[in-house]
Amino acid sequence: MRTKIIATLGPASSDRDAILGLVRAGARIFRLNFSHGGREGFERLVAIIRELEQETGETLSILQDLSGPKIRTCDIGLGTLEVTKDTEILLGAPGQEEGRDEMFICLDQPEILRSLKPGEVVALSDGMLRFKVAERLGELLVRMVAVNAGIAPPRKGISFPGKDISLEAVTAKDRADLKVGLELGVDMVAISYVQEAEDVARLKSLMREYGRTLPVVSKLERPKAIRNLDRIIEESDGIMVARGDLGLECDLPTLPSLQKRIIRACNHAGKPVIVATQMLLSMVSSPMPTRAETTDVANAILDGADCIMLSEETAIGRYPVETVRYMGEIAAQAEAYFFEEARPVAPAYEDQTAKFLAYAACMLADKSRSRAIVCHSRSGATARILSACRPRQPIHALSADRRTRHFTQLSWGVIPAEPPTDEENHQERCERYIREHQAFQEGDSVILTAGQPTNKRQLQTQTNVVKVYEK
Structure with missing residues (x-):
């Protein structure tokens, strides 16, 4: 299986046997x-993963997902509100409910209220309950009308579809x-609610202050992020299509x-891309997915996703291992279909030599x-470009x-490996790896790529060698 599976850890997958x-x-x-959770719990999970990495010999990567500025309703002691269609309800800052008999929803970041206008939409409970702003009653208070019936519990996410929130x-x-994550030794960091490339740059600057820089995965959840897509991809190391909040903030049919x-943009840039949210959601409580879910997972892979991510399914679901296994089977079938006619994907931009060299290796x-392609890369860029060629x-x-x-490990079809260290020459490292690895049999043909210095003064160089090697 070439598609990578990301599993979210939680109460259903928090002990060694479960992981x-x-x-x-897979x-x-x-x-x-x-x-959710604190340092002690994450520290224990990291220790388990590192132990299993040594035990299994597999490269197991850890993605820290930061919360970001999630906008929620407050808990002011009113409990869960039951709302019927056309109900009028107030949305305001803490304290605005005092002396009022009307239904009231409190916002934990009240500065947003200043920009709300009549006619704008407000969505609660993962978009299941929607309102329209009817009128402004004050700087931090508006009156809304329910578009449909539903419930409004406290401490739930609230969104403003189509509106830029600064x-x-x-x-x-x-x-x-x-x-905490850097101290525990996570491998990469996901930043939530990215709206522009500068958000990513600021996180990287903060890492430098903390003394350790890691790859950054940008979660796309706001309309402004889509408008700034190219710059965000350029600044990021990877991208997550976070369909939960993105589906609330944008029109769902889009x-x-x-x-x-x-x-497509990530594939062209040679950056790994993750598709997340409700991939196999029914398997939280069912041992089998729905037909629509299996099709959704397969289509994400056929679209070009490097990774497919499970959230509630493995964090709190009743069948976490079965869900991963099912996702792997779907991925294997989608990949088999892809290869029925597919050939390596040519680069989209003609002025990038590294991409055409990788494409040449894949065509060869x-x-x-x-049997395989073996590449040597300090930064991993060559592996990611090769992966984008599929x-x-x-x-x-x-x-x-x-x-x-x-x-x-995030890139489609890539098997990370540590090279023999007693060979200084990158090409020789690749050849020795092929000779010693059990995956290759005598007579196997393997394509290798490496960066070879063209004169004695060069200590390192970009990939400039493509070779057919026969074991």
Whole structure:
């Protein structure tokens, strides 16, 4: 299986046996959701993953997911409100409910209220309950009318579809959580509610202050992020199509085309892209997914997703291991269909030599029916470009940098590996790896790529060698 599976850890998958089950089922990346839990719990999970990494010999990567500026309703002691269609209800800052008999919903970030206008939409409870702003009653108070019936519990997410909300992407909680994650040794960090490239740059600057820089995955959840897509992809190391909040903030019928456009842009840029939210949601309580869910997962893979992510399914679901196994089976079938006619994907931009060199390696592997492609890369960039070409052959990505190996785990078809260290020459490292690895049999043809110095003064160079090697 070339598509990577990300499993979110939670109460249903918090002990060693449960996580080992996820690994055996096919999960290679584990998401720690810092919206829930504390340092002690995350420290224990990281220790388990590192222990299993040593035990299984697999590269297991850890993704820290920062909470970001999630907008929620407050808990002011009114309990869950039952709302019927056309009900009038107030939305305001804490304290505005005093002396009023009308139904009231409190907002935990009341500064947003200043910009709300009559006719704008407000969505609660994952978009299941919607209101329209009827009138402004004050600087921090508006009257809304319910578009449909539903319930409004306290401490639930609230969104404003189609409206740009100016909030700092990295909150005070995120800064504290980031410090914890870096100390625990996570491999990459996901930043929530990115709206512009500067949000990513500020997170990277904060990492430098903390003394350790990691790859950053930008979660696209707001309309402004779509408008700034190219710059965000350029600044980020990876992208997540976070369909939960993106589906609330944008018109829902546009979500499938947005997903496809984001994936295509990431593939062209050679950046790994994750599709997340409600992939196999019915398996939270059912041992089997729905037909629509299996089709959704397969289509995300056929669109070009590098990773597919499970959230509630593995964090709180009754069948976490079965869900990962089912997702792996769907991925295998989608990949088999993809390869019925597919050939390596040519680069979209003609002025990038590295991309055409990678494409040439993939075409050579295809025409020579080689067993695999082996590349040597310090940064992992070559592996990611090879992955974007979608070759039929697995890509063994050699890097002496542990951080690089864990991040290349996100790329489609890439098998991270540590190279032989007693060979200084990158090409010779690749050849020795092929000779010693059990995946290759005598007589196998393997395509290798490496960066070879062209004169004695060069200490390192970009990939400039493509070679057919026969074991």
